[in-house]
Amino acid sequence: MKKIFSGILVLTAALTLAACGNTGGDTAKSSETAASTATPTTAASSAAEATPTEVTVTDSDGDEVTVPFNPSKVVVFDNSALDTMDALGVGESVIGAATDSMPDYLEAYKNVESAGGIKEPDLEKINQLQPDLIIISGRQADYKKDLQAIAPTVFFSTNGEDTWGSIQTNVKTIAQIFGKEAEADAKIAELTTSIDEVKAAAEASGEKVLTVLVNEGSLSAYGLGSRFGIVHDTFGFAQADENIEASTHGQNVSYEYVLEKNPDVIFVVDRTKAIGGDASQNNVADNDLVKETNAGKNGKVIALDPQVWYLSGSGLESVQIMLDDVKKAVE
Structure with a gap:
């Protein structure tokens, strides 16, 4: 009898231990399952937090504008913004533009819908x-309120006293909208290196520059603080005339004025070639008075890309083209 009773006790103990072991295994498996299920949920939540649905940016007017993040349908009137979008690889979102005033280097976008002049x-x-x-941009500023009634509208312009700084701000704003900050920073760094090289060469040359816009034979001069002030405040060229009126449309001047200032380099922007018109009187280099200047004598009357300088000029691609233009003066 004692042996039977002892056997029962041993069997009971064994069954109890087995049951405890199975319970622990099931618990461990349940914990593993819960852990594996929780991880993707957490990751998905983090991804959702990392990708916003909208972003608020500050435009050149100082207005805060909330726009969809990485918008898929964009109408662009600012050619500089368009070339920055192209450089950042987000040009496929452009559905409308001022196609009649599109620079040739952006000709791929001439096929989008015309959104007006x-x-x-x-x-x-x-x-x-x-x-x-x-x-x-500034050309459409009077329509800003009307456009805001249709969709979020961002205005871009450049600061004539800090052209490169304001260009960087505009590029970074566009990058923020499309989630391309890293790409923008890399391209800005490349351009900064090129700008520093040209600026050092320009300052070392000691040559004085006059930038003129020619339009059907009429001349306007531009200096610091003007639409072409980048020649001086960013690219480092000294001014042939430090008293040029800072104006979007430039200071009206004559060929006698050009000879009087006697610049070492003359940069020429041919407005007629950019937008059309009678260009028969626009060959500044052939003018007899210009030929008497240092620039004329030394073959440094340099034609700048008119479409880039007049129709865009402050995007990632156009700044590089402008650098290539002015480098001719110091090569």
Whole structure:
């Protein structure tokens, strides 16, 4: 009897231990399952937090504008913004632009819908396009409120006293909208290196520069603080005339004025070639008075790319083209 009773006790103990062991294994498996299930959920949550649905940026007017993040339908009137978008690889979002005033280097975008003229947006057409974002420049500033009624509208301009600084701000704003900050920083760094090289060469040369816009034979001169002030405040060229009126449209001058200032280098922007018109009187280098200047004598009357300098000029691609233009003066 004692042996039977002892056997029962041993069997009971064994069964109890087995049951405890199975319970512990099931618990461990349940914990592993819970852990593996929780990880993707946490990752998905983090991804959702990392990718916003919208972003708030500050435009050149100082206005805070909330826009969709990485918008898929954008109408662009600012050619500089368009070339920055192209350089950052987000040009496929462009659905409308001022196609009649598109520089040749952006000719791929001449096939998008025309959203109106460079100075007169077609509000009805833009409304039909139903864009997520509209980007404008100074030429369309008078229409900003009308465009805001259609879609979030961001205005870009450059600061004549710090051209390169304001260009970087605009590029970074566009990059923020499209989530391309790293790409923008890399391209800005490359351009900064090139700018520093040209600036050092320009300052070392000691040559004085006069930048003129020619339009059907008429001349306007531009200096610091003007639309072409980048020649001086960023690229480092000294001014042939430090008293040029800072103006978007430049200071009206004569060929006698050019001879009087006797610049070592003359940069010429041919407005007629950029937008059309009678260019028969626009060959500045052939003018007899210009030929008497240091620039004329030394073959340094340099034609700048008119479409880039007049129609864009402050995007990632156009700044590089402008650098290539002015480098001719110091090569």
